[in-house]
Amino acid sequence: MAGADPGTGPGRGPCVIVDPYSSGALFADALRERGVPVAAVVSSPRPPEAYASSYRPQDFPDVIVHDGDLDEVVERVRALDPRCVLAGCESGVELAERLSPRVLPGLSNVPALAEARRDKSRMADAVRAAGLPVIPQLCTADAEEAAGWLEREGLTGADLVIKPPKSASTDGVIKVPGGAGWRAVFERQIGRVNQFGEVDDRLIVQKFVTGTEYVVDTFSHDGKHSLVDVCAYGKVDNGPHMAVYDTMRWLPPDDPAVPALADYVFGVLDAVGIRFGSAHVEVMGTADGPLLIELGARPHGGGQPRFNRNATGDSQIDRTVRWLTGGELPQSYELLTQQMCVFHMARRSGTVSGTAVLDEIRTLPSHHFSVQNLSDGDRVPVTKDLVDSLDFGFVILAHPDPEQIERDYRAVRALERRLVITGP
Missing domain, CATH: 3.30.470.20 (ATP-grasp fold, B domain)
Known part of the structure; x- marks a missing residue:
């Protein structure tokens, strides 16, 4: 149209x-x-x-x-x-x-x-009201209310997710395996200031789905x-x-x-x-x-x-x-080439050295674009959310052959493992 x-x-x-x-x-x-x-x-x-x-x-x-x-x-x-x-x-x-x-x-x-x-929370409520299925969840500022909800829903001992109702990039999203210690996580996260400078005065407690x-x-x-x-x-x-x-x-x-x-x-x-x-x-x-x-x-x-x-x-x-500008708008899309984004990941926190090894990423056959934001001597945090990933950097691999992309993905991870991260 x-x-x-x-x-x-x-x-x-x-x-x-x-x-x-x-x-x-x-x-x-x-x-x-x-x-x-x-x-x-x-x-x-x-x-x-x-x-x-x-x-x-x-x-x-x-x-x-x-x-x-x-x-x-x-x-x-x-x-x-x-x-x-x-x-x-x-x-x-x-x-x-x-x-x-x-x-x-x-x-x-x-x-x-x-x-x-x-x-x-309001998002899920609106989608549920429209008759569409949503993930079971509760949004509250009260840990006792959350405890009652978990019991009523039969989620005691289940894997959970606790996250703020307003943020982005997995900021403040925490998985609680088996629900162990969920209350301590809740109490620690309530009142936190998120990446937008807003106070997380409520939290979503959600069933973890796979x-x-x-x-x-x-x-x-x-x-x-x-x-x-x-x-x-x-x-x-x-x-x-x-x-x-x-x-x-x-x-x-x-x-x-x-x-x-x-x-x-x-x-x-x-x-x-x-x-x-x-x-x-x-x-x-x-x-x-x-x-x-x-x-x-x-x-x-x-x-x-x-x-x-x-x-x-x-x-x-x-x-x-x-x-x-009056152009035609398609209803769908076409895929012109196979493409994958690889998000860089730090397995631990510390001071990084050997970052020149990441220069080899640009020689990979499917390399389309990459950015690495680390220099020797920088302090790198263990990657816990998308903000950390983007602060470190990422790689776009594009190639007609998906197997080449897979090989280059493994090469990126191998180069990351050659980084030296020391200290607490």
Whole structure:
């Protein structure tokens, strides 16, 4: 379906990106190349530390800082005559959801369901209310309430997950094998300040489910959803740290898992009121079918759209631009080459040396892109979540032959093992 003509659309001014960090930073160049101006709204004077390196304020002629006065931001954004308002990354979702309905109600998600697009507890409630299966969970600030729920649900002694209802990148996500010591974990995590500077004043206690974890990236307009890509995660336990990112592999659209995932995810998008823009949906493929892990009402982070363009010739950023400029929007995608992301992993904390060995990664036959952020003498933490992985670095392997990618994956891990990490 053709996109909107900017001449007859909501406005002739810029596309406004709320917190243009992480993958949201990619909107500026892509839009400017097609003659669409951009502006930024930032949810705080300084970006969260996890996103600071991706922020390019020079890309935005107008940067509006939200200092707590939403009315002022609404007035300033309206004065720009914007074409759309989009969340650039997770830290901007709540502000974008408050801003968009007041500026461009016709290009907004369902306002009454805004909390379900950010709070993982409300998210699950909305999906359950729509008749879709979800992972059993409770969100509470009270350990006693959690204990009662575990007993009623028959989960005493079961594997559990404890996590904050608002964060990202597996920040604060803790697996509790056999439920042993769950109360101590709960008490330690409640009141923690997460990576966005928010206090985790409630926690989700959740049944640990097993299967293959997928990420499904979508673009929606007028309440109609389309697939941009589907990837399968490989995760491993790194000592006591659960489900640390190992790999992410792009799937072809004819993979047997894709139809059921698409049906479920499109139902999830409807349930939480997504009508316009990108969404990033993580799903566990279990023996009983797909179950929602969480949804982000924004593009896939970590710069993934750049690499998705290499694998599929398309991305969430590209589809947004095409919609704004009247281009055709496909309902699915094609896989042009086999591709895998390998997330670097430190098996222990300490001071690192021998980092030059990682230079050999760039000589691998399937090497497409890589970044390693460690130098000799740096302090490296044991990898416990995606933030740690991205701070260390990652490798994109792309090749027509999946066996070559597998060989190069093993080579990356072998080179990591040659790093020397010493000290406590």
